[in-house]
């Protein structure tokens with residue numbers, strides 16, 4: 001990988017690279033540890049066509065967060081039954097466009113009504129899921145106010161009176177938090193979802209699917225503990241055994257974005273200039289905040305945060321020191337501050353870190369850039385050239401975000 005990155009850096013001044021091998025390894029782990037679940041890929045974290053093709057080829061369906069993603073999943077070859085569209089605030093256009101292309105998951109009672117209207121206009125029954133905001137959180141009991149989903153008590157009422165013919169609730173979706181690394185906490189949480197699903201089986205008169213959402217985290221910072229996916233798989237499979245015996249026709253879905261792709265991605269950019277100012281060494285890089293915003297956001301958020309690790313800010317903020325910075329050459333180390341080429345003082349990727357001495361033209365590699373990286377960065381700011389997004393397939397072929405093949409090693 002290091003050699004390939006070096007070669008590519010002769011053609012590209014800044015780029016993302018996603019390595020298929022790493023994606024497939026993570027997918028294998030998920031499938032091995034949750035044999036009775038089916039998986040959905042949360043496209044919003046990285047919709048690169050190479051990534052989609054690779055993940056969908058492994059039997060994953062799509063967790064789409066917009067009509068655009070529904071269409072991309074359809075174009076990638078998924079059937080209606082494999083595309084689940086769950087997001088707050090779907091417009092009438094979104095609903096009309098997605099009704100025949102995906103399984104709609106209503107995020108509010110108003111949305112159920114809008115779907116009902118769309119179905120009535122077509123004179124066809126819409127089989128939908130509802131996203132439930134449960135009476136528990138990841139860590140404890142008691143629900144919390146949320147812009148996502150329908151509160152459990154309201155959802156119960158809805159399920160009871162849902163009988164007018166144009167809308168049929170055939171599934172439920174619960175997703176309350178991302179990036180959890182504690183298998184015990186997650187296991188307990190999934191068990192609560194399974195109990196909730198049992199109640200809704202009865203309320204809805206049978207469910208075609210239970211989407212248990214995501215939650216599985218990846219280690220970002222060097223001292224993050226890796227999620228024990230084996231232990232989690234064991235807990236969930238045990239809890240699912242009796243559920244599946246009673247409801248063998250209900251599909252159990254797990255979603256993931258980051259677990260599949262975060263670690264597969266790197267962001268590479270180049271030193272354009274170096275300068276000393278009042279005793280500080282600055283390396284000025286191409287496209288930092290605008291190419292990969294999250295390291296800069298982490299600094300900004302921590303600067304203003306009252307607590308050490310503010311929560312509830314995923315995927316904009318994960319944790320302190322969530323991103324690593326590496327050089328591709330060995331030199332004596334020096335203390336440097338990495339800044340970008342934008343005309344704002346907020347464009348700082350890292351402050352006072354140790355790196356081998358770098359000169360203009362040398363590369364910096366940033367880690368954890370496979371998920372919520374390119375998609376979150378404001379690449380239009382100051383009309384800079386956007387970073388390329390490259391996909392390195394297991395067979396060595398490299399393609400960019402438009403599907404063009406890249407000849408590596410040739411100038």
Ligand SMILES: *Cc1c(COP(=O)(O)O)cnc(C)c1O
Pocket residue numbers: 042044045063086175177178179213214215216255256257258259371
């Ligand atoms: C974004 C999102 C996910 C993916 O979360 P990850 O932490 O990347 O796995 C899953 N489900 C829903 C509903 C989401 O909005």
